[in-house]
Amino acid sequence: MMTQNSMPIGSYRPIGRHEPFSFACHRGVACFTCCCHELELSLTPYDILRIRQGTGLSSTEVLARYVIIEQEVGDSFPQMYLTMVDDGAASCVFLGSEGCSIYRHRPGACRMYPLGRAAIASGDGLEEQFVLLHEPHCLGLMEPQLTSAHTYMQSQELAPYKSFNDRLAQITQHDRVKQGLQLSESQRQAFILALYDLDTFRAALLAGTITDAAGDRAVLAHDDEALLECGLRWIADLLFAS
Ligand code: SF4
Ligand code: SF4
Incomplete structure (x- = not known):
């Protein structure tokens, strides 16, 4: 396996x-x-x-x-x-x-x-x-x-897989996670949405129900990799910015 x-x-x-x-x-x-x-x-x-x-x-x-x-x-x-x-x-x-x-x-x-x-x-x-x-x-x-x-x-x-997986590891191996961070149910749902359900995440960004100051909406509308980068940035901010 x-x-x-x-x-x-x-x-x-x-x-x-x-x-x-x-x-x-x-x-x-x-x-x-x-x-x-x-x-x-x-x-x-x-x-x-x-x-x-x-x-x-x-x-x-x-x-x-x-x-x-x-x-x-x-x-x-x-x-x-x-x-x-x-x-x-x-x-x-x-x-x-x-x-x-x-x-x-x-x-x-x-x-x-x-x-x-x-x-x-x-x-x-x-x-x-x-x-x-x-x-x-x-x-x-x-x-x-x-x-x-x-x-x-x-x-x-494997280069793009490695690059995105390493970005994910920076979240899943963050010091706050090592200290025992437990996600609330809404944070868990946000994690799944932003990283795994990209079409729904994109729709929310384009509708303005989720905002990401660094993201260019015109690019996010059609560029899947830019969208995933946005999701990684957004979830890191949500979990660790405060
Ligand atoms: S990786 Fe290739 S060689 Fe190895 S078990 Fe699978 S099919 Fe066979
Ligand atoms: S995704 Fe393709 S290569 Fe991977 S286990 Fe399934 S059939 Fe095999």
Whole structure:
């Protein structure tokens, strides 16, 4: 199983950013798509933005159809998980006969596999750590092609995922959170709205029922990434400005 922005569960070892390892994944491997089942696949705000683009659905529809929202007792923030299908194999909802039906917009965790990346608050910034997951079913690890975490992340076009996930980590790992911040129900709803239900957030911004002094409404009306940046800024102000 894999989780986004956390270390994978299972047998794994720490690996340096430029340390070589053998891996290749392609349609020719005998295990093709076998890693798209029985996942506890945590979704970040940027994952949901991309799923929304990949499916053509609104963020509200994506949340309703494909996302389970959970919050453990004691956790400050809710977590979003991708739904699996009740087909006897717990297949990912986006797994089709030809592979991933939203491949161009697949979540960051799917792109990272078999690597895990953690961004840990350190001083004024975030420190990156990587692990390499070893699961017996993944035959890609037997392929002769050498890569590294650095090269692999580039090949998987992970830069925007990493950038937005690190911005999210600055909220979820804020000092006030480490000191035990608990959100009120209205703050919890605002967190989900601004980061995960972007179409509803956009409508509220354009209608003026939510205001963000730094946001340019003309840009926010059509630019999804600017909208998510606005959501991150707005929720950080809401939770930590006072
Ligand atoms: S989103 Fe695509 S790549 Fe990720 S688990 Fe589902 S089918 Fe597999
Ligand atoms: S198990 Fe490994 S090699 Fe097989 S499809 Fe998944 S990532 Fe690729």
